[in-house]
Amino acid sequence: MPAIQLRLGAFSAALAVLVATSSVALAQKKYDVGATDTEIKIGNIMPYSGPASAYGVIGKTEQAYFNKINAEGGINGRKINFVSYDDGYSPPKTVEQARKLVESDEVLLVFNSLGTPPNSAIQKYMNAKKVPQLFVATGATKWNDPKEFPWTMGWQPNYQSESQIYAKYILKELPNAKIAILYQNDDYGKDYVKGLKDGLGAKAASMIVAEESYETTQPTIDSNIVKLKSTTADVFFNVTTPKFAAQAIKKMAEIEWKPLHFLNNVSASIGAVIKPAGFEASQNIISSAYLKDTSDPQWKDDAGMKAFDEFLAKYFPEGNRIDGSVMYGYTVAQGLVYVLKNCGDDLTRENIMKQAANIRNLELGGLLPGVKVNTSASDFAPISQLQLMKFKGEAWERFGDVISSDVGG
Structure with a gap:
């Protein structure tokens, strides 16, 4: 016993x-590799050079924001090590930089790399390696496909949703419009065009009278604008990145072509597009927004805008306050910090995607009132709301309600 x-x-x-x-x-x-008791290593790829270099400031803003987070003690005691490379907006270079980040630098994730063609070039690689390709800086609809690509997630409202919102406005206000389209000849440009055609429905065939595409290697799009003026179009849908958007606005003023002008949201920056093109030439352009406009005096007493200004003053004084890309970089960096904080001490790639796919009604200081970040295991489109706006004087004036898109993944 x-x-x-x-x-x-x-x-x-x-x-x-x-x-x-x-x-x-x-x-x-x-x-996982890239995380320790003291560090979280984050990779990023930006066009600091080349035809889309106006967007390079996004990476610089993110670096400045992570400097702020580190100065305040980091994330759950860990400092962010932000490794950002230039790809010149060239997909082969993006592939090279992504491999370097994953295989040589051994980052935990790749965050907010910019551009539809560059991200398309690395999407299969990132998913094969099971490395988060998180909050990509492109609104292509394809980033919301958790079934096929569970390691890739978008951030901003998708291009097709945005185009559909313009189509709704055109059908209501100008049902007999004749539309001319200028678009970048890649997935980014084609996504916008598809959204507009889907939004116009059966009327697309009769309403769209001209479609012109351009290559990012072109030095100028002046000849495309001249060609479109020769059509019967009274509405112009301008699907271009900042450099070409500014060229289009300037050329239209020069040749006195005055259709109702819709400019895609990714080129609505006052600092990077409107001011260089000229305020006078930009009057009455219609675009859309989900971020607060830093040049709009209505936000001067807004807590979110005050925090943004404090950040600029202390950590990014060289940043151009009226460049919308600065507010974009600031806000998406806040989104990543939110996800990483929620990961706690489980800094595995799998848990990062799990937390990124579990965001509920997140409000960030730079987002317009009513615009919230929401994700789920079946919805990888964090932001899906927009408000129309028209350029008046030296600022954008928002009008109508905040509109939720009808487009899923």
């Missing part, structure tokens, strides 16, 4: 040790 009790006692003791060990194991920190 004593022997049995002895054995039972030993067994109970062993069991107690096992339970205790399991509890410790459960509470232990979990890391």
Whole structure:
């Protein structure tokens, strides 16, 4: 009997040790490559040079924001090590930089890399490697495909949704419009065109009278604008990146072509597009927004705008306050910090995607009132609301309600 009790006692003791060990194991920190007790290594790819270099300021803003986070103690005690490379908006270069980040630098994730063609070039690679390609800086609809690409997630409202909102406005206000389209000849440009055609429905065939595409290697799009003026169009849909958007606005003023002008949201920056093109030439352009316009005096007492100004003053004084890309970089960086904080001590790539796909009604200081960040395991489109706006004087004036898109992934 004593022997049995002895054995039972030993067994109970062993069991107690096992339970205790399991509890410790459960509470232990979990890391993938790129994360330690002191650091979170984040990769990024930006066009600091080349035809889309106006967007390079996004990467610089993000670096400045992470400097702020580090100065304030980091994320759950860990400092962010932000490794950002230039790809010149060239997909082959993007592939090279992505491999370098994943295989050589060993980052935990790749965050907010810019452009539809560049991100398309690395999407399969990132998913094969099971490395988060998180909050990509492009509104292509394809980023919301968690079934096929569970490691890739968008951020901003998708291009097709935006185009559909313009189509709704045109059908209501100008049902007999003749539309000319200028678009970048890649997935980014074609996504916008598809959205407009889908939004116009059966009327697309009769309403769209001209479609012109351009290549990012072109030095200028002046000849495309001249060609479109020769059509019967009274509405112009301008699907261009900042450099070409400014060229289009300037050329239209020069040749006195005055259709109702819709400009895609990614080129609505006053600092990078409107001011260089000229305020006078930009009057009455219609675009859309989900971020607060830093040049709009209505936000001067807004808590979110005050925090943004404090950030600029202390961590990014060289940043151009009226460049919309600065507010964009600031806001998406806040989104990443929110996700990483929620990861706690489980800094695995799998948990990062799990937390990114579990955002509920997140409000960020730079977003317009009513615009909230929402994701789920089946919805990888964090922001899907926009408000129309018209350029008046030296600022954008928003009008109508905040509109939710009808477009899913």
